[in-house]
Amino acid sequence: MEQLPVHNSAEVVAAKKATVYEALLRLSPRLGSGNFAAIGDGDLALLFGLYDREFFDGWLASAVAKQAEKPLALRVSATMTRSGGKTTRFRRRGRDGQFRDRYEIAIAGRLLLLTFGDVDRPVVVCGLTCRDRLDALQRIMEHEIIHLAELLVWGSTSCSTRRFKNIAGRIFGHADTKHDLVTPHERASVQHGVSVGSQVEFDFNGRQMVGRVNRISQRATVLVPAEAGRRYTDGGTYDKYYIPVPMLRPVCT
Numbered sequence: 001m002e003q004l005p006v007h008n009s010a011e012v013v014a015a016k017k018a019t020v021y022e023a024l025l026r027l028s029p030r031l032g033s034g035n036f037a038a039i040g041d042g043d044l045a046l047l048f049g050l051y052d053r054e055f056f057d058g059w060l061a062s063a064v065a066k067q068a069e070k071p072l073a074l075r076v077s078a079t080m081t082r083s084g085g086k087t088t089r090f091r092r093r094g095r096d097g098q099f100r101d102r103y104e105i106a107i108a109g110r111l112l113l114l115t116f117g118d119v120d121r122p123v124v125v126c127g128l129t130c131r132d133r134l135d136a137l138q139r140i141m142e143h144e145i146i147h148l149a150e151l152l153v154w155g156s157t158s159c160s161t162r163r164f165k166n167i168a169g170r171i172f173g174h175a176d177t178k179h180d181l182v183t184p185h186e187r188a189s190v191q192h193g194v195s196v197g198s199q200v201e202f203d204f205n206g207r208q209m210v211g212r213v214n215r216i217s218q219r220a221t222v223l224v225p226a227e228a229g230r231r232y233t234d235g236g237t238y239d240k241y242y243i244p245v246p247m248l249r250p251v252c253t
């Protein structure tokens with residue numbers, strides 16, 4: 001772990017994070033402002049490069065180059081609706097019996113874009129209050145970078161361990177490992193008065209259906225009572241519909 005900085009003072013952490021924030025807005029052809037409306041894989045690559053330079057003197061990229069068969073992949077995920085980010089090591093055994101590794105960091109773009117929108121509340125990521133989307137993105141990237149660093153040094157990683165929390169605290173001043181970004185679930189309940197368990201109405205092929213919301217992710221899963229439907233744990237039989245939340249009308253019960 002010699003290559004990683006031992007401890008950054010609060011002032012140094014704040015200054016480096018601010019440098020990264022300003023530099024990313026300057027370099028990205030897409031973001032435009034701290035509350036960007038779109039983000040691409042290229043922005044994540046820029047952001048990672050800035051962190052590697054500011055906090056690690058390029059150690060991350062060179063360690064990946066030494067250990068993996070490809071450079072780190074950075075990806076904006078449109079489908080992650082729980083985690084803010086995810087760092088993965090993909091491993092395969094080559095013909096020579098040696099392992100070939102690749103690393104990937106995925107960031108939940110959809111959650112970032114839902115946050116600092118019409119659901120107005122303070123947002124805390126890694127124990128730090130964030131002022132805009134870019135600020136929240138930085139916290140998530142920092143968290144994922146610690147996962148990557150642990151994988152590179154120890155071959156395994158978990159943010160529930162003391163070791164992880166300690167490193168995240170020393171390098172980035174993190175006080176926690178969780179995020180409270182706005183989820184599709186929360187937005188739906190704030191915007192449309194629809195949440196899990198709500199009775200809802202919707203039109204389907206010209207028919208008006210009434211059912212109960214069972215799950216909300218990309219769309220809402222609505223269970224509509226139907227004799228020939230599948231049996232659920234409550235004993236009833238239902239047909240399952242996937243409906244965009246704005247198309248649901250809450251029914252007062």
Ligand SMILES: [Zn+2]
Pocket residue numbers: 143147158159177
């Ligand atoms: Zn984690």
